[in-house]
Amino acid sequence: xxxxxxxxxxxxxxxxxxxxAFNAGEGLNEGTIRYMxxxxxxxxxxxxxRLNALKVxxxxxxxxxxxxxxxxxxxxxxxxxxxxxxNAKRTWEEVPTNIKQTFxxxxxxxxxxxxxxxxxxxxxSEFAYAKMRTQLEQQGVIFTDSTEGLRQYPExxxxxxxxxxxxxxxxxxALNSAVFSGGSxxxxxxxxxxxxxxxxxFRINAERSGQFERTLIVVDEGAELTYMEGCTAPAxxxxxxxxxxxxxxxxxxxxxxxxxxxxxxxxxxxxxxxxGWVEEDAELRWIDCNIxxxxxxxxxxxxxxGRKARGEVLSIALAHDGQRQDTGARALHLADxxxxxxxxxxxxxxxGWAGYRGQVYVKxxxxxxxxxxxxxxxxxxxxxxxxxxxxxxxxxDSHDVRHEASIACIDEEKLFYLQQRGLKRSEAMSxxxxxxxxxxxxxxxxxxxxELKRLIDLEIGNAVG
Amino acid sequence: MANSTLKIxxxxxxxxxxxxxxxxxMTIRPSEIHILMGPNGAGKSSLAKAIVGHPHYVPxxxxxxxxxxxxxxxxPDKRAQMGIFMAFxxxxxxxxxxxxxxxxxxxxAYPHLQASQxxxxxxxxxxxxxxxxxxxxxxxxxxxxxxxxxxxEKKRLEMxxxxxxxxxxxxxxxxxxxxxxxxxxxxxxxxxxxxxNCKTGFLIVTHSIPFIEQICPSRIHLLKFGRIVQSxxxxxxxxxxxxxxxxx
Numbered sequence: 264x265x266x267x268x269x270x271x272x273x274x275x276x277x278x279x280x281x282x283x284a285f286n287a288g289e290g291l292n293e294g295t296i297r298y299m300x301x302x303x304x305x306x307x308x309x310x311x312x313r314l315n316a317l318k319v320x321x322x323x324x325x326x327x328x329x330x331x332x333x334x335x336x337x338x339x340x341x342x343x344x345x346x347x348x349x350n351a352k353r354t355w356e357e358v359p360t361n362i363k364q365t366f367x368x369x370x371x372x373x374x375x376x377x378x379x380x381x382x383x384x385x386x387x388s389e390f391a392y393a394k395m396r397t398q399l400e401q402q403g404v405i406f407t408d409s410t411e412g413l414r415q416y417p418e419x420x421x422x423x424x425x426x427x428x429x430x431x432x433x434x435x436x437a438l439n440s441a442v443f444s445g446g447s448x449x450x451x452x453x454x455x456x457x458x459x460x461x462x463x464x465f466r467i468n469a470e471r472s473g474q475f476e477r478t479l480i481v482v483d484e485g486a487e488l489t490y491m492e493g494c495t496a497p498a499x500x501x502x503x504x505x506x507x508x509x510x511x512x513x514x515x516x517x518x519x520x521x522x523x524x525x526x527x528x529x530x531x532x533x534x535x536x537x538x539g540w541v542e543e544d545a546e547l548r549w550i551d552c553n554i555x556x557x558x559x560x561x562x563x564x565x566x567x568x569g570r571k572a573r574g575e576v577l578s579i580a581l582a583h584d585g586q587r588q589d590t591g592a593r594a595l596h597l598a599d600x601x602x603x604x605x606x607x608x609x610x611x612x613x614x615g616w617a618g619y620r621g622q623v624y625v626k627x628x629x630x631x632x633x634x635x636x637x638x639x640x641x642x643x644x645x646x647x648x649x650x651x652x653x654x655x656x657x658x659x660d661s662h663d664v665r666h667e668a669s670i671a672c673i674d675e676e677k678l679f680y681l682q683q684r685g686l687k688r689s690e691a692m693s694x695x696x697x698x699x700x701x702x703x704x705x706x707x708x709x710x711x712x713x714e715l716k717r718l719i720d721l722e723i724g725n726a727v728g
Numbered sequence: 729m730a731n732s733t734l735k736i737x738x739x740x741x742x743x744x745x746x747x748x749x750x751x752x753x754m755t756i757r758p759s760e761i762h763i764l765m766g767p768n769g770a771g772k773s774s775l776a777k778a779i780v781g782h783p784h785y786v787p788x789x790x791x792x793x794x795x796x797x798x799x800x801x802x803x804p805d806k807r808a809q810m811g812i813f814m815a816f817x818x819x820x821x822x823x824x825x826x827x828x829x830x831x832x833x834x835x836x837a838y839p840h841l842q843a844s845q846x847x848x849x850x851x852x853x854x855x856x857x858x859x860x861x862x863x864x865x866x867x868x869x870x871x872x873x874x875x876x877x878x879x880x881e882k883k884r885l886e887m888x889x890x891x892x893x894x895x896x897x898x899x900x901x902x903x904x905x906x907x908x909x910x911x912x913x914x915x916x917x918x919x920x921x922x923x924x925n926c927k928t929g930f931l932i933v934t935h936s937i938p939f940i941e942q943i944c945p946s947r948i949h950l951l952k953f954g955r956i957v958q959s960x961x962x963x964x965x966x967x968x969x970x971x972x973x974x975x976x
Contacts, residue, residue: 675783680820682804683780683813684830684889685837691805694833698824698872 278468278497279361287344299344303410316430316440323434329560341504342472343442344388351390362391371464380459381406385476387468388444405450406461409477412448419450420479427510428536435534439475439508446476456487467496473504482517491522498528505531511539518546524711526718527555535561543569551578553588554718564593567601575604579700582615583726591620594634602633608700609640611647612726618650627658638668641699689727693720731795732896733757739790741778748774749954758927763940766951767973772933776899780814781807809837811896815886815903821874828869838893862888863914879906887918900932904939916942937969
């Protein structure tokens, strides 16, 4: 597959014309929510939850550090619930051909055969396909969507739902809470170590629509999981909105790795709240790559609640002309001897804005907490913009906190050296940029590092020609 | 193989209002080794960079002709692909890019090497043989390009690339500085190897008389104030040795 093929698949592929069995229509009001609750056969309690969230959403404004045009999103001309079917299929044969073809072109069934322990594929508002290996089912692993998770396993999921990211956390968490649909609900029982990754794939297909998946993962004591998500959409001239909420719970001694490769088309507004709760001696690692979207607002969070809890946020952001990657991290240290590691690498091409915004907080009275934050920006144009906005609130004198930041233009002498060895300028630039992010990329599963490298080559190729 | 004679005709190069090269002409035929000597600031490295197409060293007048084609409009990568190689005095460090990854990417840029025809195992077989030849341990393939290399190791890697890419013209800018005796001999051998097997022409910038004596050059040029003030054979070397660069 060449890079151009990949581009065609990822972004320029036309939307599939599909008859939606469920369609809440355009606009956001109580009627929209009543339609969803009816379609999903949810209880009165969820209706009230959603209606309350709608009120909170209406009462909140967009955070002041973001571009003011985000206040002008036309919520009344978007569709909030579109589904071909309410029930995810458990074999690809049952998935409607046109939807199946979309996922085949993205290579999902092939990856599933090769190295995944389970796949969920969301098409607009609901999963079109969901399947996990039988062995994991037998071990008690739950891999389902938000509606089914809350309906079938309330004792597992309800204690955490909307507790880690509350409705009122921010305007977009409230929006998600009002109209959430789809997303992965995962439970890994005590001491079960899932060897191969579980993967979810999110595809927005319909023009002027929103996708509001809700993910909640609970990894029980001593258990381990790697979860990966990928996102794409066809490029439309009008806006699409993607506003997810992700809540993670990593219990005592457990390990969770959460990997995102976000390649939305450049008309998607990607406004996402992600946060993880980490208990004693547990470990959470966020690996977050943002290549696509018009704007991404995302600061994956660590709530280090138990003694010796550890967390990492490793992020790569790339913005070309017209894009803003407002990404970063949050680390809240709420117990002794907790440690966090944040590494952010951003690449600004032309007038694209990619930077870091973050918060590190150590609660007063704690001892021996550690944080290391590194933010590195690489600028590919002489006037490319970036920004680093760290906030550190630390009290106590036994902590070890470091912050390091660098901004560099791409080194012309380095490009010249590589060109002298026969590489085209765009190849030299790709190689340098891939080198810049390499220490993070090598932490990915191989299939994903290859995909990410291709995406970077493609972005640089488009920008440099 | 196509004609790979380098002809430099009346080259003028000015940088920030300073005349760096003035009406410089020179011809290097296949298998010839030309030495460029001269005091610091004479324009030796500038000439090297102008030939390989560094964007800050674009001549105002004159032509560089390689194999009967004007190279002036060619980008640095096109010049490299056509067989013009330069070993840098201080090669850049490229973080996150392994030596092996870089070499495998670069070798595909050279049509004459037909790299796409070899399997990866053949490539490594060939690469390891060359690494032995230039005295680099095999674990260097996994190191980041030039990063944390000693001066000598950088020079060895430059020689490795020269041998791998088999250029038709090689420009070596002070390749002999910071070399120990063993590496010194390795460089001399590498030059003679390409001269013999690939008919590579050389332009070598150096201050070292023992190095020049080992190389057996075809011609020696003395560059001062951007002009070639003298050209000749070994007899010129003897004069420079005796009187320095100041004798006219």
